Amino acid sequence: MTSSAHHQPILDNPFVLDLFAGPGGLDVAGQVLDIPSLGIEWDRSACLTRYAAGLDTLHADVSAVRRNSFESLPPEINVLAGGPPCQTYSVAGHGAGRQALDRVKGYIERLMAGEPDEKIDESLKTLPDPRTALVLEPLRYAIQATRSPNREFRPYDVIVLEQVREVEALWLHYAKVLEETGLGGFKYEVVVDVLDTETYGVPQTRSRAVLIARRQGLGKPSLPSPTHFSYEAKEWNRRNGKNGHDQVHQATLYEDTEPQSDEPQATSGKERQAWRSMGDALAGHGRPTPFLVRSNYGSSSNPGRRGVRSDRQPAFTVTGKISRFVVFQHLDEDIVYEGSRFSMNEAGLLQTFPPDYPWSGTAQAQQVGNAVPPLFGAHLLSAALGLPQPGPEALQKPWPPATEDQQAKLRSSGCGAADACTDRCPPPEDQVPPPSSVRPRKKKASAK
Structure with a gap:
């Protein structure tokens, strides 16, 4: 279902928490829409790009923040967003995530049933590739929000998620539990579908499974209306x-x-x-x-x-x-x-980043490829929050670079020091998870 209704903002002061924030795709989208955001990203180079772009950032492991410092997050955050790493679900990967879909659905049920985090974490260690479990983090954050006295046990008002199309089955399971069970006594209305980014003005063919959820009482959510034809x-x-x-x-x-x-x-x-x-x-x-x-x-x-x-x-x-x-x-x-x-x-x-976006650090091609296209992200946030849809020109304006003083301030907040990482940051050797040990079996050629 796509939106054709009159635009009516559903939140007075939206504030986005961007999990797995990368170099800033969703955060750039937020800035274009005048929505503040805080991104959590564990790759050092992606964080350097974010600091250079002037984006609020925590250089940290998403899972570690949830376990150890959730209470330090700004309590006014009311929108949860993110695109968990997709390597184990993508057809380009070895397929560990795709092969574990039923197991991951089981973990969703166990989380919603209130099973202790420690028991869940111990069980997740049996997955062949640890990255497969990261798709659960948005749900774990949503649950944690209802347990946080710093937030007065309030759930997030809006949830926006995107991943490769193979994750649609998990987003549908997310939708089921959010609609039927809810969080902290609050249920959600949810829409899930696979969208093609070229139909939103992104100059590339890229299909993504999308979930948009609104807490009941905020209106039924809808997907953004396509603005461009699909490429056949x-x-x-x-x-x-x-x-x-x-x-x-x-x-x-x-x-x-x-x-x-x-x-x-x-x-x-x-x-x-x-x-x-x-x-x-x-x-x-x-x-x-x-x-x-x-x-x-x-x-x-x-x-x-x-x-x-x-x-x-x-x-x-x-x-x-x-x-x-x-x-x-x-x-x-x-x-x-x-x-x-x-x-x-x-x-x-x-990817629809601004033309002078300050790519920094190493592995810049990986940063670009891992990012949510900002224009697509802006369409998702607009639909989720009842805002007017952006046009491509919104991201074609010069991007103001952060000054050295601004970068130092951002890095002090994100890393703990103005000019270096600290022990708060993920150790370099831990910033890249081990490769998947699960590889698809190749069919043997039949003898003729």
Whole structure:
């Protein structure tokens, strides 16, 4: 269900707690909507990016904050949001999370039944990959809020979650317990679905399972109305060539190839726009067109979305491998050459970060790929809080960098010192969980 109702804010003073905050996708969305937020992130480099961007941050383990310092969180926080790490659920991973879906549903039931945290934690140690358990943290925070005297035992008013599409089954189970059992005597109304980010103006194909919950009495939640057409790979290939060789030639033929759709064009009183292309997103930032991009990844769980795309198409799903995408520049109808790979600035633009976002630290491609696209996040927060939907231009304005004094203040709050991490921060060796020990079994080739 998508929203078509008149926008009416449901909270006077929303304040977001962003779990697994990464370099700031949801927090940037919050700032665009004038909503304060506090992000919890354990990767040092992502925190450096956040400090440079002027975002309030705790450099910490989400689980450790819940266990040891939940009472120190601002009591006025009333919106819980986040995208737990997806590696064990993503089709790009080894599948430990997907194989453990039923077990994780069981943990949801045990948490709602009030089983002690210590017993739950001990049981979670038996999961093949510890990252699988992180999808439970939003629920554990929501439960902890109702046990906190610092919050006067109040539940969060709104919950907004996103993950890879394979987690939809868990979000549906979240919805079941929030609607039927509730938290602290309060039940929720919940909507869950899988949304495609290109239908919200993000210039890439990226599918995400989304949950929006509102405490009963705040109105029935709805999903954000799509503002753009979806990208259909089969239709594009039918009209523009089915392989990279054809697209090399087609990339120079700027004929009438706007996306077509049989879906209704009216949405919230507006007509849907064509999905945004890579060329549109990168226009004015030094990347010559036309160009082609080749990737063996980025299908967003849909193999039909792999292969080669031109600058007139949306990008493949932006992941931590974005720096490996091969970009070709066209010379003439018979010759192409490999151009420069996407810069972090360009990768950020494909994620809808502002053009001058201050990427910092190491593993910047991983930061970009792990982030929630800010424009998509802004649509989710707007729908959850009853605010007007943002347009792409909201994130195309210059991003004011934090001064050295501001960064020092943010880092003092987030790390415990103005210029360094302290023992409050996760040890470097613990910031990357061990790789999954569960790998999908390969089918043996049959003898013929």
